Amino acid sequence: MPLSPRTGKWPGGRPLLLAGFGSLLLLMLAAGGYALGTLGQVRTSDLAERDTYLRRDHALDRVQTGIYQSAIIMRDYLLAPDEAAAAAQIARFDETRGQTDQALRECATLIDTTESPALRELQSELQVYWELLEYISRIPPQDRLVRGSEYLTNQVRQHRAELIRMVDQVDAISARQMAASDARMNETFARLRSRLVLIVALAVGMGLLLAGFTIWRTLRLEEELERRYREVLHTQQELADLSARLVSAQEEERRNISRELHDEVGQSLSALLMEAGNAAALVAPKDAHVRQHVESIKKLAEASVNIIRNMTLLLRPSMLDDFGLVPALEWQAREVSKRTGIRVQVAAAESAGELPDELKTCIYRVVQEALHNCARHAQARSVRVVVRQEESRIVLSVEDDGRGFDARRVRGLGLVGMEERVRHLGGAFQIRSTPGSGTKVDVELPLAS
Amino acid sequence: MTRILLADDHTVMRNGLRLLLERQPGLKVVGEAADGRQAVDLAAAETPDVVIMDIAMPQLNGVEATRQIVNRNPSVAVVILSMHKDESYVIRSLKAGARAYLLKDSAEADLIAAIGAITEGKSFFSPAIRSLLKEDYMHQLDELDAEDSFELLTNREREVLQLVAEGKSNKEIAAVLNLSLYTVETHRTHILQKLNLHSAPELILYAVRKGIIS
Numbered sequence: 001m002p003l004s005p006r007t008g009k010w011p012g013g014r015p016l017l018l019a020g021f022g023s024l025l026l027l028m029l030a031a032g033g034y035a036l037g038t039l040g041q042v043r044t045s046d047l048a049e050r051d052t053y054l055r056r057d058h059a060l061d062r063v064q065t066g067i068y069q070s071a072i073i074m075r076d077y078l079l080a081p082d083e084a085a086a087a088a089q090i091a092r093f094d095e096t097r098g099q100t101d102q103a104l105r106e107c108a109t110l111i112d113t114t115e116s117p118a119l120r121e122l123q124s125e126l127q128v129y130w131e132l133l134e135y136i137s138r139i140p141p142q143d144r145l146v147r148g149s150e151y152l153t154n155q156v157r158q159h160r161a162e163l164i165r166m167v168d169q170v171d172a173i174s175a176r177q178m179a180a181s182d183a184r185m186n187e188t189f190a191r192l193r194s195r196l197v198l199i200v201a202l203a204v205g206m207g208l209l210l211a212g213f214t215i216w217r218t219l220r221l222e223e224e225l226e227r228r229y230r231e232v233l234h235t236q237q238e239l240a241d242l243s244a245r246l247v248s249a250q251e252e253e254r255r256n257i258s259r260e261l262h263d264e265v266g267q268s269l270s271a272l273l274m275e276a277g278n279a280a281a282l283v284a285p286k287d288a289h290v291r292q293h294v295e296s297i298k299k300l301a302e303a304s305v306n307i308i309r310n311m312t313l314l315l316r317p318s319m320l321d322d323f324g325l326v327p328a329l330e331w332q333a334r335e336v337s338k339r340t341g342i343r344v345q346v347a348a349a350e351s352a353g354e355l356p357d358e359l360k361t362c363i364y365r366v367v368q369e370a371l372h373n374c375a376r377h378a379q380a381r382s383v384r385v386v387v388r389q390e391e392s393r394i395v396l397s398v399e400d401d402g403r404g405f406d407a408r409r410v411r412g413l414g415l416v417g418m419e420e421r422v423r424h425l426g427g428a429f430q431i432r433s434t435p436g437s438g439t440k441v442d443v444e445l446p447l448a449s
Numbered sequence: 450m451t452r453i454l455l456a457d458d459h460t461v462m463r464n465g466l467r468l469l470l471e472r473q474p475g476l477k478v479v480g481e482a483a484d485g486r487q488a489v490d491l492a493a494a495e496t497p498d499v500v501i502m503d504i505a506m507p508q509l510n511g512v513e514a515t516r517q518i519v520n521r522n523p524s525v526a527v528v529i530l531s532m533h534k535d536e537s538y539v540i541r542s543l544k545a546g547a548r549a550y551l552l553k554d555s556a557e558a559d560l561i562a563a564i565g566a567i568t569e570g571k572s573f574f575s576p577a578i579r580s581l582l583k584e585d586y587m588h589q590l591d592e593l594d595a596e597d598s599f600e601l602l603t604n605r606e607r608e609v610l611q612l613v614a615e616g617k618s619n620k621e622i623a624a625v626l627n628l629s630l631y632t633v634e635t636h637r638t639h640i641l642q643k644l645n646l647h648s649a650p651e652l653i654l655y656a657v658r659k660g661i662i663s
Contacts, residue, residue, distance in 0.1 A: 274465030277557030
């Protein structure tokens with residue numbers, strides 16, 4: 001699987017989501033603001049309408065009262081015992097007339113212009129009425145009671161009924177206006193409701209879209225994450241395989257070089273030694289200096305044979321391939337003992353000699369590394385190496401009595417290498433150590449692989 | 450006349466050995482094998498008295514070839530001539546039936562002496578091998594703080610041990626020490642028990658380590 005350098009297929013995903021959620025929020029805020037504003041407005045206009053209605057009603061009442069009252073005043077005028085009382089009644093009449101006209105004018109300001117003809121009619125009718133009543137005041141005092149009463153009864157009362165009817169008409173107009181205002185209010189409410197429904201529907205739709213997009217995007221991201229994770233795992237596996245191949249290639253190389261050195265170079269040097277001996281035997285006794293040269297050739301060859309022997313064993317001990325694991329481990333133990341003075345005990349089952357090549361190589365190298373660590377770092381006095389076979393696995397332990405270390409923190413390249421070898425063969429590797437109490441390496445390797 | 454078979458995959462080595470051996474009166478090279486299998490075949494065909502055998506050889510290694518040759522004809526004396534200088538090779542060679550173990554770098558000096566010893570029925574080891582075995586043994590004793598089990602043997606048992614190690618049969622030992630065959634066998638069993646050994650080759654190795662024989 002190739003590593004793709006993709007850094008997110010949806011660069012616009014995040015801004016898109018932010019913008020979506022932002023506008024959803026704004027929409028809801030706007031809807032709330034609009035609803036509150038409309039409600040407030042409705043409430044204010046409702047109050048104003050009601051106020052107008054009341055004032056208008058009141059004014060009309062005053063007009064009606066004025067009409068009645070002025071008729072009563074004129075009757076009282078007719079019945080006045082003297083001129084002074086009559087004059088007082090005229091003054092009252094003028095006052096009432098002014099107040100009534102005033103009330104009607106006020107009413108005109110409070111009524112819709114579409115209804116003003118009815119009001120104007122009322123106004124002119126009222127003027128006629130006033131003139132009718134004024135006529136009474138112009139009747140000479142001696143005829144007042146007779147003509148005035150008759151006039152009042154016939155003309156004024158008839159006219160007054162007409163007037164009252166008109167006042168009632170205007171009253172009806174006022175009531176109509178009130179009803180129209182209510183209807184306007186209801187209309188406003190209905191508009192508000194339908195707009196709110198629209199906005200909520202819009203918000204819900206948008207929310208659903210956003211939720212859908214968010215879920216889809218989350219799933220995509222999860223998928224991406226999963227894919228990356230698999231890639232990482234795959235790469236790790238590849239690295240482990242590569243490192244294992246490296247290890248086995250190195251081991252193969254060592255084996256070849258070791259064998260080549262031993263079988264070819266070593267044997268040739270041995271033959272050289274032999275031939276030098278044969279040559280020395282042929283040298284005449286008088287040629288002592290020739291014999292000397294041959295002897296030094298033999299010494300050189302001998303030294304070389306020893307060097308080759310040590311090199312081959314260090315590269316890869318031949319016992320490992322010729323006789324198996326146990327002799328190789330025992331040789332290693334003797335070598336470490338001789339070189340460092342550490343007492344190395346090997347307890348290994350003989351059957352451990354019949355192991356597959358990579359298993360015995362792994363165990364041998366782990367022990368080699370562990371003993372190397374004992375000698376270099378642990379300051380151990382004795383080490384115990386145990387190899388035993390259990391049903392389908394090989395169990396190895398290397399335990400020393402050295403100064404130990406903090407196994408949780410220290411992890412050198414050697415330990416990592418050991419662990420890697422073991423893991424590659426499907427085994428378990430564990431190192432236990434605490435400062436002051438020695439170190440124990442435990443390895444378990446499965447046999448059937 | 451001692452008849453000798455050479456088994457080594459290096460021609461130069463075989464030529465050198467032949468030259469060395471045939472300078473001696475009474476020694477004759479009757480065949481040369483370039484690998485273990487050929488050595489087994491030639492040993493059967495030529496019935497040599499002595500086989501000089503390398504260990505690292507193609508087809509069949511020297512230790513296995515030795516085992517097959519001695520199994521077929523126990524009177525053949527095999528001298529291992531190898532570059533390997535480790536007791537695992539020595540003990541395996543002895544267990545396979547070899548009577549002598551020489552290092553190639555000391556062949557020229559020791560080969561004639563080794564042939565002399567084994568034709569008399571004794572074992573022979575290169576001095577380097579001898580000191581190596583001895584050194585390792587002493588080292589092991591030091592390491593284990595173990596008591597030298599040789600101290601456990603009676604004088605008579607030590608005599609029997611030496612004769613066994615020299616390659617004598619029970620019958621010969623009985624004759625030399627003037628004992629019954631049964632008594633010699635009992636001594637032999639006791640020796641193996643006391644020294645915690647299990648076979649004649651191990652006993653020979655032990656004797657070499659202790660310097661009882663050379």
